Amino acid sequence: MTSIQINNVTKRFGEFVAVDDLTLDITEGEFVALLGPSGCGKTTTMNMIAGLEDPSEGSISFDGSDLSGMRLQDRNIGFVFQNYAIFTHLTVYKNLAYGLEVRRVARSEVDRKSRAMAERMGLFDRLDESAGRLSVNEMQKLAIGRSAIVEPRVFLLDEPLSNLDASFRAYMRAELKVLQREFGQTMIYVTHDQIEAMSLADKIAIIDKGRLMQYGAALEVYNDPRNRFVANFVGSPRMNLLDGDLKHEAGRLRLVLAGGAEIPLAGQAAADFGQAKSTQKGSLGIRPQHIYAGERRSADDMEMKGHVEQIERVGPTRLAYLQVQETRFLSVDEQDRLRPGDEIAFYLTAEKSLAFDMATGDRLGGRLQ
Amino acid sequence: MRTPLRALVIRYAFVILACAVVIYPLLWMITMAFKPFPEWTTGTGMTWFPKQPTLQNFEFVIFGHAQGLVVSLDRGIVGPLAASLITSICGTALAVVTGTLSSYAVARFGIMSLLPLSVLQLRLFPPLAVMIPVMVMWAFIGAVDTWWGLSLIYGIVTLPFAFWLMKTFFDEVPVEIEDAARVSGCSYWRVFYRITLPIVKPGLATCALFVFILNWSDYLLALLLTQKNWVTLPIYMSTLTSPMGGQMYGMKAALGLIAAIPPVVFGLLIQKHLVRGLTFGALKQ
Numbered sequence: 001m002t003s004i005q006i007n008n009v010t011k012r013f014g015e016f017v018a019v020d021d022l023t024l025d026i027t028e029g030e031f032v033a034l035l036g037p038s039g040c041g042k043t044t045t046m047n048m049i050a051g052l053e054d055p056s057e058g059s060i061s062f063d064g065s066d067l068s069g070m071r072l073q074d075r076n077i078g079f080v081f082q083n084y085a086i087f088t089h090l091t092v093y094k095n096l097a098y099g100l101e102v103r104r105v106a107r108s109e110v111d112r113k114s115r116a117m118a119e120r121m122g123l124f125d126r127l128d129e130s131a132g133r134l135s136v137n138e139m140q141k142l143a144i145g146r147s148a149i150v151e152p153r154v155f156l157l158d159e160p161l162s163n164l165d166a167s168f169r170a171y172m173r174a175e176l177k178v179l180q181r182e183f184g185q186t187m188i189y190v191t192h193d194q195i196e197a198m199s200l201a202d203k204i205a206i207i208d209k210g211r212l213m214q215y216g217a218a219l220e221v222y223n224d225p226r227n228r229f230v231a232n233f234v235g236s237p238r239m240n241l242l243d244g245d246l247k248h249e250a251g252r253l254r255l256v257l258a259g260g261a262e263i264p265l266a267g268q269a270a271a272d273f274g275q276a277k278s279t280q281k282g283s284l285g286i287r288p289q290h291i292y293a294g295e296r297r298s299a300d301d302m303e304m305k306g307h308v309e310q311i312e313r314v315g316p317t318r319l320a321y322l323q324v325q326e327t328r329f330l331s332v333d334e335q336d337r338l339r340p341g342d343e344i345a346f347y348l349t350a351e352k353s354l355a356f357d358m359a360t361g362d363r364l365g366g367r368l369q
Numbered sequence: 370m371r372t373p374l375r376a377l378v379i380r381y382a383f384v385i386l387a388c389a390v391v392i393y394p395l396l397w398m399i400t401m402a403f404k405p406f407p408e409w410t411t412g413t414g415m416t417w418f419p420k421q422p423t424l425q426n427f428e429f430v431i432f433g434h435a436q437g438l439v440v441s442l443d444r445g446i447v448g449p450l451a452a453s454l455i456t457s458i459c460g461t462a463l464a465v466v467t468g469t470l471s472s473y474a475v476a477r478f479g480i481m482s483l484l485p486l487s488v489l490q491l492r493l494f495p496p497l498a499v500m501i502p503v504m505v506m507w508a509f510i511g512a513v514d515t516w517w518g519l520s521l522i523y524g525i526v527t528l529p530f531a532f533w534l535m536k537t538f539f540d541e542v543p544v545e546i547e548d549a550a551r552v553s554g555c556s557y558w559r560v561f562y563r564i565t566l567p568i569v570k571p572g573l574a575t576c577a578l579f580v581f582i583l584n585w586s587d588y589l590l591a592l593l594l595t596q597k598n599w600v601t602l603p604i605y606m607s608t609l610t611s612p613m614g615g616q617m618y619g620m621k622a623a624l625g626l627i628a629a630i631p632p633v634v635f636g637l638l639i640q641k642h643l644v645r646g647l648t649f650g651a652l653k654q
Contacts, residue, residue: 052548073554085545091565099553143549150553 001028009058020210033201078147088132161196259326267300267350281358291331300350401622426623449605462525468531475540538572574642
């Protein structure tokens with residue numbers, strides 16, 4: 001097992017900065033997801049770890065020893081690409097055996113390992129077929145097997161599931177977790193799908209425009225986002241982010257939203273906004289499951305009045321779109337009793353509300369419990 | 370649904386016409402090759418198929434003379450055939466090898482971004498425009514009327530073709546496949562040799578065939594750069610005229626048939642790759 005240290009790495013392509021002063025510490029045996037929108041620099045980061053690209057600045061180390069100058073073929077990396085990169089002109093067997101043959105492993109050993117890996121990946125009866133004739137799903141299994149067979153120090157997966165059909169993707173997600181436990185290797189997983197990242201990774205690094213936004217355990221990132229970008233990006237359905245002007249009046253703090261709707265800030269939310277005196281424009285973040293209708297559950301919860309615009313069913317969950325003047329709140333209708341057109345009062349759970357500074361995007365106030 | 374009969378008739382008429390345009394010259398050549406002298410022209414009336422089939426034409430072009438004919442040539446087919454084979458094969462090898470390596474360098478590493486255009490420029494010149502200086506240069510280095518002199522110019526003239534064709538094939542190969550091989554521990558050279566080249570093998574075969582046909586059918590360069598030691602088949606064919614300047618159609622047709630054999634055999638040998646090479650864009654991504 002190998003630990004990875006990424007120290008102040010910057011990568012420029014001409015004028016364009018793909019990765020901007022990135023620092024990450026990955027403990028041995030950890031499963032880390034690099035999460036971010038397309039073009040945020042995740043894949044470039046991955047390519048630099050693999051050695052396909054060199055950092056413009058900074059350094060990358062394995063187990064504390066600097067990789068710069070180390071040839072790609074000496075790094076011992078397993079890399080699974082988004083488009084599989086299967087050698088379609090070779091058989092399944094040859095694909096699996098490739099890495100071992102390049103490393104001049106004894107033929108009997110190559111044979112034994114290739115067959116065992118084919119067995120493990122469910123490709124045993126297709127060993128002699130041309131790899132180009134496999135289905136997309138099988139190609140991805142082959143790609144993973146081909147990388148795993150050389151027992152790499154570090155396993156890199158670049159959006160390996162994004163081309164698969166939905167049911168197989170769910171299966172592979174579970175399978176990958178099992179494989180990681182079996183191999184016991186440090187794994188880095190690039191994805192733009194936050195559900196994938198949340199369900200697979202021990203830790204998630206959220207990246208935007210080449211900069212690290214937050215790095216932490218999946219739940220920590222979800223519950224305690226450090227800035228507005230992370231709050232917006234992580235979680236499904238998405239967090240409500242209510243932007244407005246902060247108004248102090250008679251010792252009370254209100255958030256005036258565009259269109260005139262007002263949120264009477266209270267409890268933790270009021271305290272967080274109140275701490276940062278200089279903040280003029282604020283953004284209140286609250287997840288849909290923390291907006292409820294019916295009985296008020298806590299004295300601090302912030303009351304709003306509006307009507308039900310629309311109901312949407314996502315699997316077993318009912319999502320209600322609640323309209324207050326020009327602002328729309330997304331809420332989870334737990335009790336299944338809202339109907340479109342209903343005029344209702346609903347509440348924002350104060351202790352689950354997050355405060356952000358609109359100017360910087362940073363989180364205000366302390367850590368959530 | 371009613372079949373649009375008129376459209377069908379028009380479509381088939383066009384198809385038949387197109388086939389006729391392609392097949393007729395071939396048919397003409399094959400029948401002509403077996404016709405004796407009196408049937409060559411329409412002097413005795415049009416003949417579609419030889420009335421008295423003969424192998425005399427073949428005998429004449431192979432040996433340079435034939436029984437029952439007073440005219441003879443100073444050479445048979447062996448010399449020109451060997452000359453054509455040697456120079457075409459060497460020229461093709463030169464163009465394909467250099468074209469493949471250089472186009473790979475440009476396609477993968479983006480070095481010399483202007484190279485593709487300047488290579489294309491070579492193709493834009495009418496060959497005749499540069500032939501005088503080339504002749505002087507070739508004379509200077511003693512390359513006139515040598516197998517290597519002709520092979521060299523063949524390689525140079527067809528290089529742009531090979532370069533551009535191979536570049537389109539290399540552009541089609543996903544870079545991740547090479548990255549995957551490199552991560553597996555391959556050096557650049559090994560990746561090229563063991564992964565990329567086998568993937569573009571159909572393209573390589575197609576490219577070699579096209580370049581070979583270009584070289585094989587060249588007349589101008591061979592005319593200007595050879596004298597009598599390295600006479601190629603097209604030049605040999607031009608000598609098939611009677612002393613009074615009449616065209617020896619039967620012999621020319623016979624020679625044409627023989628000359629068509631190598632490209633056809635080459636094509637059959639790589640037939641498996643040819644279809645893939647011509648439809649290469651369908652590579653599984």
